[in-house]
Amino acid sequence: MLISVNKLNKFYYVYKRKRSDCLFTNIKISAYSKLVSTCGFVLSVGEVLYLAFNFESYVTWADVNSHLRVGLNYLYVRFYTSLVTIIFLINPLASVLCISWCLYNKRIMKIDLNGVLSTVAQRPCSHFDERPDEADISLLVIHNISLPAGQFGTPFVDDLFMGSIDCNAHPSFSDLKNLRVSAHCFIKRTGEIIQYVPLDKRAWHAGQSEFEDAPACNNFSIGIELEGTDIAPYSLEQYKTLTIISKSIMQRYPKITPSRIVGHCDIAPGRKTDPGSSFNWPLFFNMLEQLS
Numbered sequence: 001m002l003i004s005v006n007k008l009n010k011f012y013y014v015y016k017r018k019r020s021d022c023l024f025t026n027i028k029i030s031a032y033s034k035l036v037s038t039c040g041f042v043l044s045v046g047e048v049l050y051l052a053f054n055f056e057s058y059v060t061w062a063d064v065n066s067h068l069r070v071g072l073n074y075l076y077v078r079f080y081t082s083l084v085t086i087i088f089l090i091n092p093l094a095s096v097l098c099i100s101w102c103l104y105n106k107r108i109m110k111i112d113l114n115g116v117l118s119t120v121a122q123r124p125c126s127h128f129d130e131r132p133d134e135a136d137i138s139l140l141v142i143h144n145i146s147l148p149a150g151q152f153g154t155p156f157v158d159d160l161f162m163g164s165i166d167c168n169a170h171p172s173f174s175d176l177k178n179l180r181v182s183a184h185c186f187i188k189r190t191g192e193i194i195q196y197v198p199l200d201k202r203a204w205h206a207g208q209s210e211f212e213d214a215p216a217c218n219n220f221s222i223g224i225e226l227e228g229t230d231i232a233p234y235s236l237e238q239y240k241t242l243t244i245i246s247k248s249i250m251q252r253y254p255k256i257t258p259s260r261i262v263g264h265c266d267i268a269p270g271r272k273t274d275p276g277s278s279f280n281w282p283l284f285f286n287m288l289e290q291l292s
């Protein structure tokens with residue numbers, strides 16, 4: 001039992017130590033896994049104390065033979081041994097299963113039947129409508145946005161998508177009057193993600209656009225906005241979140257392949273430049289490949 005707990009703890013601390021090198025550092029061991037490990041440790045301490053206090057009567061080699069042959073003691077020893085065996089087997093197994101489950105759920109986001117990312121903060125907005133053909137979701141478009149341009153962490157992007165932006169709040173907002181736009185998801189500099197439109201619905205992110213001779217990309221694409229500008233490097237947390245959500249979307253909508261993940265600049269050249277030269281496409285595709 002002690003060996004198993006030590007091994008488990010060793011695994012846990014090795015895991016913790018490696019977290020700083022880990023690609024997905026935002027993965028956390030669940031409270032339940034910690035509880036299981038802690039219970040195992042407490043039980044093993046109890047086991048040692050029990051054996052220490054009962055050593056003379058139950059565990060001395062001289063007595064083992066007789067205990068094994070004496071009814072109640074034999075039954076008790078056997079019961080206790082069985083209990084230890086069960087804990088020995090269940091504790092590490094449960095912990096490993098819990099940790100695996102947590103890792104899996106952090107790597108792949110669940111998308112429900114309506115295209116809602118079930119583990120993501122929801123801010124349902126009204127800037128969307130029905131797609132002409134829901135079965136034709138086949139393109140992922142990456143954008144950037146920041147309001148005012150170059151300022152991060154403000155509430156104005158959220159206000160814009162929710163249709164409640166105060167156009168007097170900043171001189172540059174005068175262009176946004178009566179503008180009704182949205183994206184399916186917005187990834188903040190911290191990597192936090194907010195969903196505004198279910199993936200099965202048509203968000204209004206691409207505008208006049210074309211991809212491989214197919215016009216009006218909003219009809220068949222999913223739009224993800226990164227909080228950023230064309231020149232400010234995106235944060236690693238943003239790449240991590242984008243990688244995970246992209247992988248999840250590709251699993252749900254298999255027509256979206258790496259060659260069908262593009263920037264807004266690719267489907268509206270001359271009109272749009274985002275996500276800009278600051279977006280590291282090789283890094284993103286490398287991370288996406290690592291996740292596969």
Ligand SMILES: [Zn+2]
Pocket residue numbers: 142143144205264272274
């Ligand atoms: Zn854009």
